[in-house]
Amino acid sequence: MKGSLKAVITGTGSYLPDQIVTNDDLAKQVDTNDEWIRTRTGIRERRVLAEDLATSDMCIEAARKALEDAGIAAADLDLIIVGTVTSDMLFPSTACLVQHRLEALKAAAFDVSAGCTGFLYGLVTAAQFLETGMYRTALVIGADTLSRVIDWSDRSTCVLFGDGAGAVVLEAVSNTDYGILGSYLGADGSGAHLLNLPGGGSRCPATRDSVEKGLHHLRMEGKEVFKFAVKTMGEAALHVLKECGLSQEDVDFLIPHQANLRIVDAALKRLELPSDRVYTNLEKYGNMSSASVPVALDEAARLGKFQKGNLLLLIAFGAGLTWGGVALRWAK
Ligand code: COA
Numbered sequence: 001m002k003g004s005l006k007a008v009i010t011g012t013g014s015y016l017p018d019q020i021v022t023n024d025d026l027a028k029q030v031d032t033n034d035e036w037i038r039t040r041t042g043i044r045e046r047r048v049l050a051e052d053l054a055t056s057d058m059c060i061e062a063a064r065k066a067l068e069d070a071g072i073a074a075a076d077l078d079l080i081i082v083g084t085v086t087s088d089m090l091f092p093s094t095a096c097l098v099q100h101r102l103e104a105l106k107a108a109a110f111d112v113s114a115g116c117t118g119f120l121y122g123l124v125t126a127a128q129f130l131e132t133g134m135y136r137t138a139l140v141i142g143a144d145t146l147s148r149v150i151d152w153s154d155r156s157t158c159v160l161f162g163d164g165a166g167a168v169v170l171e172a173v174s175n176t177d178y179g180i181l182g183s184y185l186g187a188d189g190s191g192a193h194l195l196n197l198p199g200g201g202s203r204c205p206a207t208r209d210s211v212e213k214g215l216h217h218l219r220m221e222g223k224e225v226f227k228f229a230v231k232t233m234g235e236a237a238l239h240v241l242k243e244c245g246l247s248q249e250d251v252d253f254l255i256p257h258q259a260n261l262r263i264v265d266a267a268l269k270r271l272e273l274p275s276d277r278v279y280t281n282l283e284k285y286g287n288m289s290s291a292s293v294p295v296a297l298d299e300a301a302r303l304g305k306f307q308k309g310n311l312l313l314l315i316a317f318g319a320g321l322t323w324g325g326v327a328l329r330w331a332k
Helices: 023-027 036-040 055-070 094-102 118-129 189-193 208-212 223-241 261-271 289-302
Strands: 003-014 019-022 045-048 079-083 108-112 138-143 164-174 178-185 253-256 311-318 322-330
Touching: 003 055, 003 289, 019 023, 023 036, 023 322, 036 261, 045 178, 055 094, 055 138, 055 178, 055 253, 079 094, 079 118, 094 108, 108 118, 108 261, 118 138, 118 164, 118 178, 118 289, 118 311, 118 322, 138 289, 164 289, 178 289, 189 223, 223 261, 223 311, 253 261, 253 289, 289 311
Parallel strands: 079 108, 079 138, 253 311
Antiparallel strands: 003 164, 003 178, 019 045, 138 164, 178 322, 311 322
16 A cells, blocks of 8 residues: 555644743843844744643644644544653653543644654654555644743753744645655664753652752753764655655755754755745754754744645654654645
8 A cells, every 4th residue: 555645744833832931031140141142043032932831732722723734533543643751741641631632533643752853753754654555634743841841041052942832733645755765763872861851760769859950950961962963964854755766956944853954054054055945943942853844944934934735854853863854745
């Protein structure tokens, strides 16, 4: 059956919290300034989720918009995958909470943990179910509430991240030129120490000591992650294009993970793409982890940036270490 069925994005949606935290706001809390943050990262402000909400609440909002955009009822979903590293609880999965609240009663549901590559890992996984004919309709969400795990007194990390959620509806379509053309996923666990959250799991459960030592906060070796990102973003993009028999000139839009404008610029340079072929929004939202790619996709789509038949290249990197790329022909 594979070959005759493709996974096609038929709807997108996103949710951004209302509360805006500017660089100047952060400069009142830690020893930083707007100029440093802007020149090193491209970020001007980020969103922070209200205290009484959690990741699944953002997922629901993004999902409802994506379902409406696709004209699909939640009851028709066969599968829900959430890419996240900040699930509401360690278990059950956030996807199960979303499945219940959407009343998507026949959908299987699970989370994918692949750091900031979580949405792409989820998208590729869902596509396999559709391409084999096992399922017809899937909802893939990328959502993270990193504000809950950031050390707000650490200037080297607290300025980088923000909260948000993005979602897509994927449908299996036969004999079409549109949809996902190819993908590539990479992982290298030897870099696990470069970006992680040590506390709260089975190796280091929550104790008074673990809290006092700050082990429940995100830790990152920024310089090393930067080098890894610059290398893998370009590599992932070229790998996918080669797999699809395409070249850089065929790319109409690059939708990269939005962690740092300098990393995006390096990917553009490696791909020899002009800056009008990339969509970025990190100046408004910072690095939203799994949500970055689907939020950018949704925003660009709603702004009318894409034409039917455009070749889109989605690329990301993140904790794990992980990285990946997806090439797709826009169908809307
Ligand atoms: N404000 C002001 N100064 C800061 C600062 C801040 N928010 N954060 C760090 N600094 C200081 C450092 O302490 C250092 O000072 P020193 O030279 O006196 O030691 C100086 O700025 C330079 O720091 P450095 O780490 O060399 O900056 P950088 O150019 O490497 O940029 C990052 C730092 C984090 C922006 C960059 O490394 C990066 O983007 N890394 C990738 C992060 C990423 O993508 N993570 C997500 C993965 S999904």
